[in-house]
Amino acid sequence: MAEESGKWVLMVTAQTPTNIAVIKYWGKRDETLILPVNDSISVTLDPDHLCTTTTVAVSPSFDHDRMWLNAKEISLSGGRFQNCLREIRNRACDFEDKEKGIKIEKKDWEKLHLHIASYNNFPTAAGLASSAAGFACLVFALAKLMNAKEDQSQLSAIARQGSGSACRSLFGGFVKWIMGKDEKGSDSLAVQLADEEHWNDLVIVIAVVSSRQKETSSTSGMRESVETSLLLQHRAKEVVPKRIVQMEEAIKNRDFSSFAQLTCADSNQFHAVCLDTSPPIFYMNDTSHRQFSTNMETCFRIISCVEKWNRSEGSPQVAYTFDAGPNAVLIARNKKVAAQLLQRLLFIFPPSSDTDLNSYVIGDKSILHDAGIGGMKDVEALPPPPEINTVPAQKYQGDVSYFICTRPGRGPVLFSDESKALLNPETGLPK
Amino acid sequence: MAEESGKWVLMVTAQTPTNIAVIKYWGKRDETLILPVNDSISVTLDPDHLCTTTTVAVSPSFDHDRMWLNAKEISLSGGRFQNCLREIRNRACDFEDKEKGIKIEKKDWEKLHLHIASYNNFPTAAGLASSAAGFACLVFALAKLMNAKEDQSQLSAIARQGSGSACRSLFGGFVKWIMGKDEKGSDSLAVQLADEEHWNDLVIVIAVVSSRQKETSSTSGMRESVETSLLLQHRAKEVVPKRIVQMEEAIKNRDFSSFAQLTCADSNQFHAVCLDTSPPIFYMNDTSHRQFSTNMETCFRIISCVEKWNRSEGSPQVAYTFDAGPNAVLIARNKKVAAQLLQRLLFIFPPSSDTDLNSYVIGDKSILHDAGIGGMKDVEALPPPPEINTVPAQKYQGDVSYFICTRPGRGPVLFSDESKALLNPETGLPK
Known part of the structure; x- marks a missing residue:
């Protein structure tokens, strides 16, 4: 880790769409791993109108993992959050930003605490798949922050452990969640069937x-x-x-x-x-x-x-x-x-x-x-x-x-513009 | 037929219960014969509270088949009515009432026209199985009028052709409609599982x-x-x-x-x-x-x-x-x-x-x-x-x-009391 521990906050902000299933997911064969009883297919909705924006940050100054949803602090103790955090931390890689003087080695990530702020531009938990967009955004942003090398499908298998349908929000357009066969869930992941331009009349x-x-x-x-x-x-x-x-x-x-x-x-x-x-x-x-x-x-x-x-x-x-x-x-x-x-x-x-x-x-x-x-x-x-x-x-x-x-929309994107971050880059607390 | 043709009206009045399925009938494998895709089980409801009363009459003075439902004349031309009438006429037997001087031979029945009056003591066609009670009562009353020798199960297979669930109204208590295998429907009929006294706590x-x-x-x-x-x-x-x-x-x-x-x-x-x-x-x-x-x-x-x-x-x-x-x-x-x-x-x-x-x-x-x-x-x-x-x-x-x-109730009964008839014994028209 960098010398001046506590002086820096490293953040990533991402935006992830929600999705609507056209062949429905209903029923799990494994409740903990969130493995479904059937494949499902969804249309990703344009994030301009329905999306989650999430900023994830690490800093040596953070003393525990914290999360804010729609500006209100919520608990991260739930098994689903913990599963996602653990899976991403396991895949974290070395990171260096010479300009800012930040260097984080693979082994350091698990010592660093996270601040997470998330915002839905639509009503939470009313059947508009807020948890899908939310967990997809969390996993996507964390993967970018921690420099994980996994591709979108591999990330989708992690997001799936937060909320099943979240795995389908890792892609734009038309997405299939393959139920998979592995009892550990490694092959229960999303693939893109067609991007959002394929059928843009809809x-x-x-x-x-x-x-x-x-x-x-x-x-x-x-x-x-x-x-x-x-x-x-x-x-x-x-x-x-x-x-x-x-x-x-x-x-x-x-x-x-x-x-x-x-x-x-x-x-x-x-x-x-x-x-x-x-x-x-x-x-x-x-x-x-x-x-x-x-x-x-x-x-x-x-x-x-x-x-x-x-x-x-x-x-x-x-x-x-x-x-x-x-x-x-x-x-x-x-x-x-x-x-x-x-x-x-x-x-x-x-x-x-x-x-x-x-x-x-x-x-x-x-x-x-x-x-x-x-x-x-x-x-x-x-x-x-x-x-x-x-x-x-x-x-x-x-x-x-x-x-x-x-309309059908794109998959997750990163915001390089720091003004879109939900956390203050100095304090790591919600803006 | 008796000598003084036109001078007499022969009538029978019956009362038949409605029934509620506890294992539902939904779906026909044959629409004309009304053969179901599965067995069903019903409870017969006490006719004191929900029933159909039907009076059927023949007279040489009637010039065509007529029917009144809840005092309003309705058409008998529908296939379902015609199927029931044909099946019962096929099973008609010789009848003689020496006292009244009426003698009808088997072959005469098809020349005699019918008057039918039916009354439900509950709302028609609102999902309270009025057609079940109605067709069961029609078939039961006609069978008695025409001196048919068929037992209740055999009659149920005829009532079934009027309205599927009608077959279950030929018995009191708990009734099973066996879907049967015969493509002509001869074995698609109702049997009593238990009478209304068997479980009279309900x-x-x-x-x-x-x-x-x-x-x-x-x-x-x-x-x-x-x-x-x-x-x-x-x-x-x-x-x-x-x-x-x-x-x-x-x-x-x-x-x-x-x-x-x-x-x-x-x-x-x-x-x-x-x-x-x-x-x-x-x-x-x-x-x-x-x-x-x-x-x-x-x-x-x-x-x-x-x-x-x-x-x-x-x-x-x-x-x-x-x-x-x-x-x-x-x-x-x-x-x-x-x-x-x-x-x-x-x-x-x-x-x-x-x-x-x-x-x-x-x-x-x-x-x-x-x-x-x-x-x-x-x-x-x-x-x-x-x-x-x-x-x-x-x-x-x-x-x-x-x-x-x-409560669970009894099956069809005949009324010997002519005051309960819905047709005038002189004219054969609704009272």
Whole structure:
């Protein structure tokens, strides 16, 4: 280590995307190593709209490992954090920055304590895969800080031990998490199927129905499904392997009809397995409070809206998928369809009177522009979707919190610009 | 036929129970013959509270077949009615009533037209198996009228062709519909597992959440599941055969824990298969109108209430099962538990202020008495269920239409008392 111990702080800042599974991960065969019962496939979401930014720092002046999430200090004592930290420290290499006079040898890393600050630009733990982006970002940033030589797939196997779906956030575009066979998990890792440019017609609209934390954690929900659902094993062994092959083919060929059909069917099957669990898991819902009682209804309304439209068009225009939380992820065939989708969604779910359109539709505002919507007057003037035959067409003002317009996006990046760091370069404490 | 043709009306009046499946029937292997993809098991409900009464009549004065359901004339031209009529006419035998001077030979039956009047003492087509009771009653009454010699199981194979679950309404108590192997369906019929006295501790409380007709008919829903759900075949081939064996054993031994566990798991799995269908079937719900938007919530609240209570007791006290419609059928271990169940249900779902308690809890009023509830003051004074830890415990006034307290009941009966007939013995027209 450098002579002037305590005088320096070495930091790395990285940004990592979240991802949405189109073939779902549900069920672990090993809870500690986080080894899944089936392969899964995801689309990485553009980090411009949904991402985690993490700064990791070491300094001889730090006396214990500390972490801040969204500016609030949280405990690092959990097994999942510890597993990731241990795995990365085991892979740390010699590091030298002659300019700053910092030299850290491989053996020194385990004596140095870490400060970690992480920030999500979207609601935590509401089914928008915040832990996926978070653990991916932590592992990626630590690997860069500690000069680890592992490639992205090898890092994904470490991130997997923090949160299963985190392994898929190590890549942009379309990503497969291979379940692997090794009982130690060495081959349970992510690979990129295609980058974000491969199919850049796709537009993604997320309807955030509730930003509240979900009632059943994924971990306990999965465990209960594995233990009690008689359909889960059949899904894992018989259904998913075929769907994985079909989905890879659909992505390769940019075959939207197959992609949408598989995505919707797999989302529904995941929720079916949750319902087949004892006691049944009601993910899209919260049964204890009236104010959240419309969440599941809203999700079903969104499914119905998409199903009706797809049927009226004769071929799928939009795919829907729901993770463990009441937020709909809608994938539109192209930008034109996305504008039509947004028109439909805004017709059915107009913002509350006290909500500003600008904060109701966030992310890529060009979709709003394409939809011809510049203000609330345009929302009010929207005609009912022609495929809806209920007269008058029902509206559900306020049932959606907000919409995020986004697209398939890139994988993790490092920020060399120190102004983006979440820790003060002098003190190593949150800015 | 008798000489004075046109002067007489020959009638039979029968009453047939409805039934609730505890191992569900979902999916046909033959749509015309109504042959299922798996065996099912049901409990027959006491006809004192839920039944169909049907009067069938022949007279040389009738010039075509006619039917009235709940006093409204309906068409008999449907294939299902025609199949049942044809099958029974094929089995008609010579009949003679010397007193009335009526003599009908086997060959004469097909020349005689029928008048049929049927009445359900509960809402039609809302998932309370009205078509089950209806077709069972039609076939049973016609068989008696036409002096057919078939036993109940043989008649069940005819009723099955009207509505699959109707075959299970030919018996009281606990009934199995054997799927059979014959491609013509001759061995797809119901058998009684145990009569209604075998396990007479059980009390059944039905929460009628909506008496509205369901949006997706069972027939088209089943067809879509068979065509699109990859979980349905696994359920039919692998899951249900094991559950049938376990359920028969549970019924034989009056093993409530196993009975309840199997009943709840199978109800949830049936709904899981509906969700795994493309497009997904949302049975417990109606997505198009706000006023019905709480139905599914209510069902989930009832499931949650039962699950929490069962867990807090350490062993199941109550089983729940939901058919294709938003009504919960709750089966309590015994009368004492049923009273506690009713207390919980009335606490969570008190009647609307304009609803009279007497019409809110119908059927076997002794459960209300055992629960210590004589009037609205007693409902208001109910303490929250101790296992609910939300403070204050939420109440959902008006979300349940009414409750029916009942029990396992007897099979079809004939009424010899002509005052119970629904047709005028002189004219053969509805009274």
